[in-house]
Every structure is written in C-alpha cells, then in structure tokens.
Amino acid sequence: VAVLTNDHVVAEPQVALVDHHVHGVVTVELDEHGVESLLTEASGPPPGATAFDSQLGFAVRRWCAPVLDLDPLVPAVEYLRRRRELGSAEVTRRLLTAASVDCWLVDTGYQGDTVTTPAELAEISGRPAMVVARLESIAQAVATAGDGAARFGANVTAAIHAAAADAIGFKTVAAYRGGLAFDPARPDTARVRAAAGRWLREIEAGAPARLTDQVLIRHGIWAALDTGLPLQFHTGYGDADSRLHLADPALLQDFLAASAGAGAPVMLLHCYPYHRQAGALAALFAHVYMDVGEALNHVGARSAAVLAEALELTPFHKMLYSSDAFGLPELHYLGAAGFRRDLAAVTGAFVACGNWSAADAARVTGMIGAGNARRAYRL
C-alpha cells in the first residue's frame, strides 16, 4: 500500500513542463453530473452507467484522490463527496498547484465564457498563462462586425496580425469544420471575396456566424502563417463534432509541404489514434511538431504505451507536452503528473536495456517537457 500513497509523487524531482495546449477551469460549483460530463468527450454516460468506469475515471480515483486527502482508488461516490466538501475553489487550487506546470498556453476559443480566463488560471496556479488565439473565432468576429465582403479578407488578415501582438500562437479547428483534406494552396483575393459574400449573406439571413467555408478557413491559416507564430491544428480524437477519419494528420501532408518555407512552426495537437502518422510527419518536415496531449489522460493506465509509440518516429526535438485539459482541474493535474511518470517510465526502460544513456534520457526529458516548447514559441 505504501507505493500507492501520493508522497512519492510529490517527492519526485519535478520535470519542467510547458503545457502548450490547455483550456481554463470551470468557475461554478459542479454537481456529480457536472463532473461526469467533463470526464467524457461524449454527451454523457448512458443511464445507470458512470463516466468513472473508464481509464480516465480510474486515473482520477488513483492519482487525484490523494491530492484531496483521500486514499488512492476510493470509490467514485466518495471522491465526489470529498470534492463537494472541499468546494470547487479549493479543489482547483490544490490540483492546479500540484500540477506544478511552468507555463500554460491557453486556447480561449472553446466555451471561453464558462471557464477561467488565462489571467485567472495564472493567478490560481501561480504560473504564467499566455493566450493562443483561434483563427475561426477571429474570422467570426470580423464577419459580425459588418464591414462587407470586399474588405473581409484584408480585415481578417489585419485582425490576425493585431492578435499576434498579444498571442503566443494561433490555433485552427479546421478538423471540425470540414476536415484536414483541404486544398493546401493559399486562396486568392477574388475567391476570398466571393466566399465572404456567400457567408455574410447567410449570416444576414439568420444563420449563426460559425465559419465552415473552406476558402475562408484556408485564408485564415495562411494569414496566420505569415505572422511567423506557431500554428496549432486540432488533429485526431476530439468530441463528436469532429469527423475522426477527416482529422488524421496524414491528410495535411500536402499542406505541410506547401507551408514548409513559410517560416512558422506547425503544431499537431492530440494526434491519437494517429500519433504514429503525426510522428512520421514531424520526422519528414522541419517545421512540424506533435504531441499526444488529451489522449494520455483518456487512455489512463495505457498512457506509457501510447507515449512510447509516439516516440518511435517523432524526433526528440519535435515532441511537446500538452494536457488539453478543459473544465476539470483534475485534467490539468493528471496530464502533468502522468506525463512526468510516463516519460520517466518510457525513457527509463530505454536506459535499462542499454539502448540509451541516463544522461541522454535526462536531456530528452528536458526537451520534450519544456525545451522544445520554449524554442518553438520563443518563450
């Protein structure tokens, strides 16, 4: 039982981590249903079942329970009872502090009004937080500003360059808006104007300002590349809005070839179950990076195996850490603590069988945990 206490976890030397893709924490008190709904990418478990019956749910009971003064692996009902007793603010404070992340790069584009702002996340965790700006949100703001189709393209470009003054990077959810098999070329002005005209007429007719037009999505992507800041792509597993087979990062190969000379790093987020494809792309293209964030939390006890697969082909200077935590501070903590354990286990196994030196393992750990992100984002 001694090995199942939290003591050895906090006593381990902390590997520095930059969480390069993360969201805020919900600011309201969560009931059982609220916690369960944030533990799954689905709309919720079927009646009579619990989201805790998953690798992620077990990982919460195993690793987060001790942070709330509970024994590891307490039943979910006891975990939820203790969570209510402490209150959301205290639970969040404990878990974000225990995560001990050096720096958060926060995607503010998903339900940003329901979660902490980057400034609040920094305040609670005691670590700096920077903004990653969503391209589709910028285009939607320009569309609703009412300046017309003729100026739309230039206005989006100007808004992206203005955002670059404050943001550390950009993100696109093209995977959710038609998929990653898009035409890799930069669209010309006439096509952007025509596409903007169609979209603005739809909005005027009452359609929600949700960007799905392929020409306009690509216009934003190329405008972002022009800033030189890293551009993140959602790839792989996400919620039910994304078409999984259209989120395979391998579909980006022609775009990656076309953008190789643009001077901006491209960051493939999540990637699972296509993490081997992402590793191959990172190996092929100098400007391409990848992570297995989100997946490692969701695959729980199998996370070291997935990380090891990702490390098969990904050059060590091309992998980054992210949690993709959204809403539940458990996810911010599990991501960080789990990544430290998995990186130690995977590289430790390479050392144990004589393939790596301990010094190389320590150096690669430093690169993947924080060094690569510091270099790519110029932190």
Ligand SMILES: [Zn+2]
């Ligand atoms: Zn995310």
